[in-house]
Amino acid sequence: MAAACSRNHHRESRHSALGLFSAGNNMSCKSLWTLALLALTLSRCVADDDHEMEEFLKREYSLSKPYQGVGSLGSSHWELMGDAMVTTEQVRLTPDMQSRQGAVWGRMPCHLKDWEMQVHFKIHGKGKKNLNGDGLAIWYTKERTQKGPVFGNMDNFTGLGVFVDTYPNEEKQLEAQKKRYSPRTQRIFPFVLAMVGNGSISYDHERDGRPTELGGCNAMVRNLKHDTFLFIRYVRRRLTVMIDIDGQHEWRDCLDIPGVRLPEGYYFGATAVTGDLSDNHDIISLKLYQLTVLRSKKEEQEEEEDQITIPSVDNMDLLRLELVEERMSGVAIFFTVLFSMLGFIFLIVIGLVVYSHWNERRRKRFY
Structure with a gap:
């Protein structure tokens, strides 16, 4: 229900409202009031668990044109690092050049x-398919302005990272070893995935983050002529990620994970990196909305008693087990079952031999 409401809100309120207001000179006062009531109605949604929810744009946590004062000391809520630069049209995190961050x-x-964070971004460059990299990331973390190997940010971070990965590192390594994924485990890049870190979990760059990902989806976002958007919602300890990349102004589900525990007081950011391959990684806007969700007194009391200090995900072991099971090919499952049965039979044989020797010694004791 929340996803459907958000799709309508994104399509009608975010994209169409500008076009409607551009004809304001020809609209009557009555029409304006009707439009205002429509916008107010669209801004009220219902959460997945039937809790009424409202959203409010928080400008102090948002980044949008004309990017006034961005990067300057003391005059902006946003700070630039590395090769990032501001233009009239976007904040360019990296140019289409090698080894930039x-x-x-x-x-x-x-x-x-x-x-709820809505990210308007663009990834484009001269490189052909699979000859580009490496991608960008959106962060909500305890640490900030720390350079590192995870899409330009530090490893072993504390908080949430949502990655738009444009280069298949593991697949290229397998090709070099003359190996291949099974059709069931192969994924199409670019790929969007999410990860929650607690300060001690490392992102596996060589495996494209598979061991620690919460989930993800493929997203063909490079060199598109229309706008591309990423949607990140955190409400009632539930993380939802959706994408709008088809030019239809509709959100498409990417991942939806309950039991995600993120502390308050962390920082938002966006990073990007290039290596031997490159792309332009642009942020057009980061718009953060405060979601007001009605809670019962019991729910409020439970949340107050269960204060979150370290990021975590409930049942993460089960989630990883499900991901592993989904990615196992039929051959892998066959050999796993086969070797398990052989091991079980071997243990039975060993047990029978030991029991036979013990029984024989006991009989000799009586004669």
Whole structure:
């Protein structure tokens, strides 16, 4: 229900409203009031669990044109790093050049309990398919302005990372070893995935983050003529990621994970990196909305008693087991079952031999 409401809100309120207001000179006062009531109605949604929800744009955590003062000391809520630069049309995290790294980080910690981030981005370059890289990331983390190997940010981070990965590292390594994925485990790049870190979990760059991902989806976002958007919602300890990349102004589901625990007071940011291959990684806007969700007194009391200090995901072991099972090919499952049965039979044989020797010694004792 929330996803459907958000799709309508994104399509009608975000994209169409500008076109409607551009004809404002020809609209009557009555029409304006009707439009205002429509916008107010669209801004009210219902959460997945039938809780009424409202959203409010928080400008102090948002980044949009004309990017006034971005990167300058003391005059903006946002700070630039590395090769990032501001133009009239976007914040370019990296140019289409090798070995570049850039970032934009919010200066203010976010103390919202429930929130929604809408990212307007663009990835483009001269490289052909699979000859581009490496991708960009959106962050909500305890640390900020720390350079590192995870799409330009530090490894072993604390918080949430949502990655738009444009280069298949593991697949290229398998090709070099003359190996291949099975059709069931192969994924199409670019790929969007999410990860929650607690300060001690490392992102596996060589395996494209598979061991620690919460889920993801393929997203063909390079060199598109229309706008591309990423949607990240965190409400009632549930993480939802959706994408709008088809030019239809509709959100498409990417992942939806309950039991995600993120502390308040972390920082939002966006980073990107290039290596031997490159792309332009542009952020057009980061818009953060505060979500007001009605809770019962019991729910509020339970959340107050269960304060979150370290990021975590409930039942993460089960989630990883499900991911492993989904990716196992039929051949892998066959050999797993086969060797398990052989091991079980071997243990039975050993047990029978030991029992036979013990029984024989016991009989000799009586004669």
